Amino acid sequence: MNAEHPTPNPPRPSLLRNWLSLTGLVVVTGSLFSFFLLFFLDTLAHFSNPYIGILTYFIAPGFLFLGLCLAAVGALRARKRLGASAGLLPKLVVDLSRPRDRKIMGFFIAGTLLFLLVSALGSYHTYHFTESTQFCGQTCHTVMQPELITYQHGSHARVACVQCHIGPGAEWFVKAKVSGTYQLYAVAFNKYPRPIPTPIKNLRPAQDTCEQCHWPKKFVGNLDKTYNYFLGDETNTPFAVRLTMKVGGGDPTHGPVGGIHWHMNVGNKVEYVAAKLDQGTWIADPARQSIPWVRVVDAQGVVTEYRTKAFTNAIAENQVRSVDCMDCHNRPAHTYQSPNDAVNLALSLGKIDRNLKWIKTNAVYTLTRKYANETQAVQSIATHLAGQYPNEPRIKPAIDAVQEIYRNNFFPEMNASWDKYPNNIGHKDWPGCFRCHDGKHLTADGQRTIKASDCNTCHTILAQGRGEELNLLSPAGQKFKHPGDEVDGACNDCHTGGL
Template identity: 45%
Template sequence: MKLPRVIHNWLSYIGTAIAILALILFVFLFVLHTFADTAQVPYAGLVIFIIVPTILLFGVMLIPIGMFFEWRYLKRVGTASILRFPIIDLNNPQHRNAMFIFLLGSIILLFLSAFSSYKAYEVTESVAFCGTLCHNVMAPEYTAYQNSPHARVRCVDCHVGPGADWFVRSKLSGAYQVYAVLFNKYPQPIPVPIENLRPAQETCEQCHWPERFFGAQQKKLIHFLPDEENTRWEINMLIKTGGGGPETGLTEGIHWHMNISNRVEYIATDEKRQEIPWVRITNLKTGKTTEYMSTENPLSEEVIARADIRKMDCMDCHNRPTHIFRPPSYSVNLALGTDKIDSTLPLIKSTGVHLLAANYPSTDSALNAIENGVEKFYQENYPKLTNDKEDAISRAIVELQNIYRNNFFPEMKVRWDIYPNNVGHLNFPGCFRCHDGLHKSVDGKVITKDCTACHTIIGQGRPQKMMISMEPKGLAFQHPEDIGEVWQEMKCSDCHTGELP
């Protein structure tokens, strides 16, 4: 069979060679991928279904480009018989064969590219792709995610959600992100809040049904004080999650905010949305609105008129549903409470927290510093213990190092105090951004700071001397350290920062 004359040029030859090699490579890798277990190799999918097919297409595209240049060249040197387009005569067996090969090739190519695009789609939507491809950049989020309640929810279920338009948008911004990583242009830490995060109605609410949270949940929070005995202090409370009932239409409790029968909007004056001087609620049935203004730093009419008003959704409280970087105080409490660290080691709570919270240039240097720090502390202060409790001390070191690895990422400058967590009010302003008792409406209503509005304390204290409540309204809060009554006026987060003073 004779090929058209214009195909004889080096560009088309190279294109053909590239395409054939890529095709062989594709078939080979595909067979390997199907029969060997490459599912755990994060780059496998990317190479097989994105990079190799791209090379294949590139090769195929070179062929007609080469032909075009060749045609132009032949025309210029005046070869008369060169026409712009080939004459196809299907009565000519040669032409019929060429046509057949061309059609068959095109069909195979089309089929391959459809298949590859589908696989490419699967790959780029996978957790391994999002979490490990740009390994250093995503390491903090990926690690925290694997230890979170959402470890089985794919990244894209929250970050992209359903629908074609968001799919395209995310791939476009994704392409920019790949560029940013390749050229080291990404910020450290990655700034939040993510401005273009999709509204919660279209992501969270695909799985969580706001009308379906109701009632309360009981939580037992275990604390250890930073004294020599690591005194245990428990708080047992009923958190009034609330929500709405589809039958009753009533909304109550904490999930009152979820826009079922009310809309809550606010203005934040800082980037991380931690300062909220202005709040407006709208009753969706009556249309009545109430505006609350902070008496501490009120906004003027002009500022309000120009400001961005944000409608509150799930993420304004659950801003860390899965990338949860735990404060050292919390992590050490948890390890002591679950006996991963022996609570009879004197002052281990405060030693552990101080070592975790210090600043280190890299993970390795931190792990060393933790080991040396704990050993040195007991050698200097409790030399007898280094023998008696050698085992407990080395277990404590291992556990503190685990805490560090899972929650601290000096390479990306990520740790708990970089990203505020808005659920609660102990270490960050959280609920007290609005519920500080200082947000008032013109007719004198106040956004409540009543300690029983959101939870009821049913037990608190040291295990031996637990105070237990039989009353439905629960116990009055007692602060574990004697600090007088200042906790009623101050924000908890004015003193509590997640580490020790």
């Protein structure tokens, strides 16, 4: 045997024949098998379980990649070892005239095609999966539970999370994935705030989300709304208010401009600065609950500024925000009902029997207590109410109803509930419209306040009271008869959700 003259093209020792590479190949085969199995399960069986998606589109491809890496590392090490021990390694020569090489080439091409196909399929589905409500709402179960549950009970339960939170286009898709990566880190290391603060910084402007479905030029006109209440007295006296809500519209080509949707920035632009007094100085109000300065630019370009007497600061233009849908409809998908609203609703639906004495007060009471977690809350609610109504079979369904209210609106693990998230749509429990329409914002000459600050401009009260009183409709509007005593002051001074 002549070592200097090796036979041409000796059989190449397989670089994959080592433990590391073989393990890698087993992992590759296993993950491919699992991927296809899970993929078919996912497509055929219509599970609604986020974990199968995570397994299919993250874990299985992850293992595939890991297996390939192991095989490659094994091969590289084998190559290095061979090179070192033999001092030489035959050059890679592909000779298609040899059946063995043709076979390997065939496998290689088929393998590459399969790999490309699987990764195309995989990334397409990974993309769709990360955009799904399951992924957003259920993966980080505790963190997103408040939003998911309130969303499922809202009017947008069939609108995907991403349609409001990301919207169309590549730019926001990338932004969302970047901030999503940070959120993953925050969840993994338990660094997320409880509750999640709002208004969401850098929320995509409503023009690109809400307005994709809600045509801002649409003329809504008047809405007829009835609010049912029960007073906190012995007989849970019913009281109702029927309002004509003057929603109107904002675009002259589609109907008269006026009413509440006049603000929609189609013809006019309404801007404001949110600031609050902190020990004598004005600081920015991130919650946007205190608005001392407002500017209107009308269709003709006429500018009018309004400010409260106390606010004398100069305006930094970068602090000015334009009113959009979210300044009024900030809870379109996640409404955390207050104890008062939720119990009123359950009473009006008969879920809680209104003939149980003092039940309104007692039910609201249990929902305004602090509880450490849901289990404790549900138990305490049952114990308290059962204790108040001994030997009373009608309390059982009432307890169920109150517990259901708790589960759907209170999330102690995330510290999320009605009192953490202001709702800007009205003015009863939160300042809402009265942040600007409180009659205290004056023009520069001090002559005029923001109009629409009396009770019949945004809505007229058609009927109010109970029983027969509700049939006495007055189209021109009635004066509000506050139940009990005549009251003075802003509604939300007294009404905070627990009353």
